[in-house]
Amino acid sequence: xxxxxxxxxxxxxxxxxxxxxxxxxxxxxxxxxxxxxxxxxxxxxxxxxxxxxxxxxxxxxxxxxxxxxxxxxxxxxxxxxxxxxxxxxxxxxxxxxxxxxxxxxxxxxxxxxxxxxxxxxxxxxxxxxxxxxxxxxxxxxxxxxxxxxxxxxxxxxxxxxxxxxxxxxxxxxxxxxxxxxxxxxxxxxxxxxxxxxxxxxxxxxxxxxxxxxxxxxxxxxxxxxxxxxxxxxxxxxxxxxxxxxxxxxxxxxxxxxxxxxxxxxxxxxxxxxxxxxxxxxxxxxxxxxxxxxxxxxxxxxxxxxxxxxxxxxxxxxxxxxxxxxxxxxxxxxxxxxxxxxxxxxxxxxxxxxxxxxxxxxxxxxxxxxxxxxxxxxxxxxxxxxxxxxxxxxxx
Amino acid sequence: xxxxxxxxxxxxxxxxxxxxxxxxxxxxxxxxxxxxxxxxxxxxxxxxxxxxxxxxxxxxxxxxxxxxxxxxxxxxxxxxxxxxxxxxxxxxxxxxxxxxxxxxxxxxxxxxxxxxxxxxxxxxxxxxxxxxxxxxxxxxxxxxxxxxxxxxxxxxxxxxxxxxxxxxxxxxxxxxxxxxxxxxxxxxxxxxxxxxxxxxxxxxxxxxxxxxxxxxxxxxxxxxxxxxxxxxxxxxxxxxxxxxxxxxxxxxxxxxxxxxxxxxxxxxxxxxxxxxxxxxxxxxxxxxxxxxxxxxxxxxxxxxxxxxxxxxxxxxxxxxxxxxxxxxxxxxxxxxxxxxxxxxxxxxxxxxxxxxxxxxxxxxxxxxxxxxxxxxxxxxxxxxxxxxxxxxxxx
Numbered sequence: 001x002x003x004x005x006x007x008x009x010x011x012x013x014x015x016x017x018x019x020x021x022x023x024x025x026x027x028x029x030x031x032x033x034x035x036x037x038x039x040x041x042x043x044x045x046x047x048x049x050x051x052x053x054x055x056x057x058x059x060x061x062x063x064x065x066x067x068x069x070x071x072x073x074x075x076x077x078x079x080x081x082x083x084x085x086x087x088x089x090x091x092x093x094x095x096x097x098x099x100x101x102x103x104x105x106x107x108x109x110x111x112x113x114x115x116x117x118x119x120x121x122x123x124x125x126x127x128x129x130x131x132x133x134x135x136x137x138x139x140x141x142x143x144x145x146x147x148x149x150x151x152x153x154x155x156x157x158x159x160x161x162x163x164x165x166x167x168x169x170x171x172x173x174x175x176x177x178x179x180x181x182x183x184x185x186x187x188x189x190x191x192x193x194x195x196x197x198x199x200x201x202x203x204x205x206x207x208x209x210x211x212x213x214x215x216x217x218x219x220x221x222x223x224x225x226x227x228x229x230x231x232x233x234x235x236x237x238x239x240x241x242x243x244x245x246x247x248x249x250x251x252x253x254x255x256x257x258x259x260x261x262x263x264x265x266x267x268x269x270x271x272x273x274x275x276x277x278x279x280x281x282x283x284x285x286x287x288x289x290x291x292x293x294x295x296x297x298x299x300x301x302x303x304x305x306x307x308x309x310x311x312x313x314x315x316x317x318x319x320x321x322x323x324x325x326x327x328x329x330x331x332x333x334x335x336x337x338x339x340x341x342x343x344x345x346x347x348x349x350x351x352x353x354x355x356x357x358x359x360x361x362x363x364x365x366x367x368x369x370x371x372x373x374x375x376x377x378x379x380x381x382x383x384x385x386x387x388x389x390x391x392x393x394x395x
Numbered sequence: 396x397x398x399x400x401x402x403x404x405x406x407x408x409x410x411x412x413x414x415x416x417x418x419x420x421x422x423x424x425x426x427x428x429x430x431x432x433x434x435x436x437x438x439x440x441x442x443x444x445x446x447x448x449x450x451x452x453x454x455x456x457x458x459x460x461x462x463x464x465x466x467x468x469x470x471x472x473x474x475x476x477x478x479x480x481x482x483x484x485x486x487x488x489x490x491x492x493x494x495x496x497x498x499x500x501x502x503x504x505x506x507x508x509x510x511x512x513x514x515x516x517x518x519x520x521x522x523x524x525x526x527x528x529x530x531x532x533x534x535x536x537x538x539x540x541x542x543x544x545x546x547x548x549x550x551x552x553x554x555x556x557x558x559x560x561x562x563x564x565x566x567x568x569x570x571x572x573x574x575x576x577x578x579x580x581x582x583x584x585x586x587x588x589x590x591x592x593x594x595x596x597x598x599x600x601x602x603x604x605x606x607x608x609x610x611x612x613x614x615x616x617x618x619x620x621x622x623x624x625x626x627x628x629x630x631x632x633x634x635x636x637x638x639x640x641x642x643x644x645x646x647x648x649x650x651x652x653x654x655x656x657x658x659x660x661x662x663x664x665x666x667x668x669x670x671x672x673x674x675x676x677x678x679x680x681x682x683x684x685x686x687x688x689x690x691x692x693x694x695x696x697x698x699x700x701x702x703x704x705x706x707x708x709x710x711x712x713x714x715x716x717x718x719x720x721x722x723x724x725x726x727x728x729x730x731x732x733x734x735x736x737x738x739x740x741x742x743x744x745x746x747x748x749x750x751x752x753x754x755x756x757x758x759x760x761x762x763x764x765x766x767x768x769x770x771x772x773x774x775x776x777x778x779x780x781x782x783x784x785x786x787x788x789x790x
Contacts, residue, residue: 013657014569014602022664028469035468036633047466057459064452069646071442073430074423105500105648108671116536117414121517137668141511142537174409209407217630236409251464253674262408269417272531274669276503279648282674394694 018121018143018196026133028361030347034357035389041378041386044357046132046183046331047250048377050303053288053296056245056247059288063268063281072280074268076103077254077378079162080283083290084256091215100258101231102267105275107213107242107255112138113270118207119144119174128153128160128178129282129365130185130334131261131314133208135177136365140246143226144174145214151187158187159327162196164311179211181224184334184364184373186327194227199234207236216246216297218329234260243329246297247289254278255285300377302333307383314387316392331377334361336370337394343369396544413538414461414517419596421528421714422754425742428622429752430547434627436773436781439742439752441527441578442452442645443772445698447684451642454683460674468674469663471498471651475678478653478685486610488624495653497662500670502608502637503649507533508665509652512604514539514569521563522762523555523573525729530572531760539569545707545762546582550718553582557591564599571596574606576619579729579759579768581722583613588621593630602631611641611692613724614700627657639725640772642684649673649681693698695772699726702771702778709782713789726772731765732789738764 013020027044034040081098088096104110111134119125121143125169127136129148136146149165151158165176176208177199179190194210201208208227215224239258243249261265271277289296311333312326320338327333340346343360350358350372361371376383408415415723421441429435439694470476476493483491499505506529514520517761522531523544531541544560546553560571571592575584589605596603610619626632634653638644654662666672684691706728707721715733722728735741740757745767756766771778 014600015512015658016515018515018659019665026667028663041549045466049463051464057456057464060459061456064455065444069446069452069644071440071645101468105670108667109669112669117410120411120413120538134668134671140664141668143515151598192670205409209467225728250466251675253670253672263410265412266410266413268423269532270414270536272423272503273417273529273536274504274507275648277648279674279677280646337493391754 002195010310018140018200020348022137022140026363030344034351040355040357042350042357043375043386044359046245046375048331049379049382050248052248052252056285056288060281060285063284065200068280068284070280072276072277074271075264075284076101076278077280079287083287087290088228088258091223092226096228096258097261099261099264102257102259102264102271103278104148104255104257105278105360106253107240107244109145109275110240110255110257111135113140113267113274114209114240117266117270118141123172125173126165126176127365130361130368131179131364132183133363133365148365150365153324155325158182158185160189160193160355162193162344165197167199169206173204173206175207175209176242181214181218181329183214183361184332186330186332186334188224188329191225192258195230198227198231198237201236207238210237210239212239212244214330217301218305219301224329228258234262243286243289247293248298248300249289252282252285253281272341278350306380307378308333310380311376312376313386318391321394331375333376334371334376337372340370343372346372350390350393353393356386413535413634415534417532420530423760425739426752429746435746435750435752436777437752438773438781439754441640441770443643443726444774444777445643447643447647449602450687451680451683452668453646455676455680458679463675463679465675467672469666469672470659471496471673472675472678474682478682480693481489482685483623483653486618487621491623491653492656494656494659497652497654497659497666498673499650499652501648501675502635502639502719503529504670505650506530507636508669509604509635510534510566512661512665513535518567518569521560521571522568523560525763526574526759527578528758528760543760545760548719550720553577553580555584555588557588558734560592561595562688566603568599568601570602570604572604573661576609576613576724578609578725579727581725581727581729583619583724586620590625593622593626593632596631602633605632607634608640609725610638612696612699614696616687619724623653631658638681638684643695644684647677647680699772699773703728705778706769706771713786716789726770728769728771729766732767735765738745738767741767745788746786750786751781751784
């Protein structure tokens with residue numbers, strides 16, 4: 001706990017105790033030696049092999065040439081906030097005004113700012129996992145405790161036990177975080193459960209933080225449903241999103257959050273003191289992505305679905321692999337391997353033997369150490385080659 | 396104090412007490428209504444009217460076309476860390492290895508990460524002012540107290556009283572922050588004073604955070620001296636820097652910090668949980684700026700110096716203005732006006748009457764409310780027009 005640091009002299013390195021206690025273990029540290037090695041098929045990150053479409057880069061370059069290279073609005077440029085307002089409104093049942101949008105330097109940055117606004121040492125944040133660990137990382141940075149409420153894996157997929165969630169909340173709980181569709185599970189939390197979480201959070205004065213990054217990658221649908229449809233605008237709800245996945249803009253570092261209108265000035269202040277905002281020309285790339293990117297988003301959805309079919313068909317043929325119901329969204333297969341206990345050691349072993357990079361389940365919350373995550377957002381040829389290589393070690 | 400929030404119910408908006416207590420008052424909020432108004436001469440921000448040279452944008456676009464659009468190293472791409480290592484080594488007396496460089500999403504972001512690594516609620520950070528208020532803002536975000544140690548204005552410029560600094564440090568002091576050359580003062584803190592600060596910080600186990608953003612804009616010199624020349628690599632010293640001023644890249648959101656080698660992994664972790672890094676193509680723009688930007692830096696220095704001469708000559712002719720010694724570095728004139736008490740009200744009045752945007756001294760720490768800041772990084776014609784307009788209200 002962070003508050004212990006009050007009693008601990010910082011003799012070693014002068015850093016906060018809470019900071020020193022945060023593990024650096026993540027996909028980057030695992031991937032470090034293999035980053036950029038052309039002999040490795042990198043299915044460990046949540047990132048595909050397609051760059052963003054050319055029109056997005058061209059929009060950025062037009063903005064640079066037009067002189068969009070100076071300081072700008074801290075909540076984001078009006079054009080992008082308007083585009084995202086239109087986008088969110090079109091995807092949902094309620095109008096989302098631009099005053100509810102803040103542009104961020106990634107989905108991660110939206111999470112970091114949200115956590116910093118609401119939590120501090122002594123508080124706790126509930127994380128519905130298995131889930132991408134970075135909101136938990138941001139919570140640890142401010143000294144807050146991360147409480148895991150794990151979904152259960154049934155024959156038809158992952159389900160959330162609301163009673164478990166309810167009993168995890170106490171007086172120092174500041175937020176409940178969930179992702180739907182999920183990373184790494186691909187699970188969609190039914191809307192009645194999302195509404196139940198919102199109702200619970202309302203009753204307890206707790207924030208609900210929803211990650212909808214994968215909501216355009218729902219197979220067979222234009223988009224998944226959003227909890228925004230069921231929330232009042234001043235509910236303590238932040239929905240965070242990113243250009244990384246649906247527009248293949250991982251390396252562009254652009255995201256946004258939808259927040260209560262009253263949070264806008266505070267989000268501006270937080271932006272001011274954290275990054276002072278996102279490059280205007282990248283925001284113009286974002287405008288192009290939103291305004292002209294729908295055909296590309298559809299093609300990304302088809303690409304991930306095609307990859308998912310190739311991967312699942314192969315995995316289902318390996319005797320030691322337990323995949324369960326095929327994911328209906330997202331870009332990951334998340335599966336167990338009989339006899340495998342230490343997923344990190346298994347990933348290093350697989351990397352050495354098959355030159356395929358996978359992510360260990362241990363990164364996605366307690367209880368997932370028997371799992372491996374594989375990103376399906378790759379070309380069919382590459383995925384078939386990867387599955388051939390993996391067959392040797394996983395069959 | 397942040398720790399009070401433990402006792403305060405968050406009935407109003409669910410935000411941390413410390414967050415709610417942070418004033419949103421800054422140049423952006425003052426400038427809000429005038430942002431982009433072509434009738435206003437905007438001398439309020441620390442930003443010139445020149446865009447970055449075209450070769451920097453071209454380097455970025457080449458990187459985009461080459462597919463440098465994916466996730467990358469959290470401390471920065473090896474090419475930029477190497478370029479910055481060479482750059483820092485060439486400017487100083489000691490070699491600065493790439494393991495001491497972390498690329499950040501702005502100078503502000505370097506400050507925010509540094510503060511988060513070392514300070515929390517109950518701690519304090521000493522700020523040598525008048526100075527750009529954003530490090531103090533980042534300190535307030537983590538709930539730390541900001542202690543102002545104000546430099547004194549003498550006939551020959553601003554001087555630091557080391558006794559005042561020494562007596563401000565207590566057991567909860569985690570860092571001393573200073574900028575040299577200063578913003579808004581343009582003052583260069585003599586190296587013997589910087590060394591004394593380092594010695595003091597060493598003795599007390601306190602971090603020294605040095606802002607060297609203006610160190611290439613020292614009139615008549617290639618660069619100012621750096622405290623890195625006098626520090627061991629494991630001293631608790633972070634030197635933060637930015638591409639914003641010397642390379643005219645304010646809107647590109649790119650900075651870096653020089654830190655002890657041992658801090659590298661922690662800086663990577665902090666980057667992971669705050670922004671997950673800077674767009675690779677922007678980092679390639681940074682490589683071009685460092686490797687090919689020296690002629691441009693020299694031209695920026697000349698531009699700021701030329702602007703400073705025009706502004707100072709005019710100000711010295713206004714009966715009510717007290718400028719003191721002309722600044723020898725940077726891009727600001729910082730002056731008092733006889734009879735002016737409330738600098739914010741004065742700025743709004745000047746904006747209305749003369750359509751020139753100035754920044755109020757009150758933003759730069761306690762005791763500066765009688766001052767105004769004017770940015771000199773504008774073309775001679777624009778500055779002459781601004782000074783003509785200002786003469787009416789300031790003479």
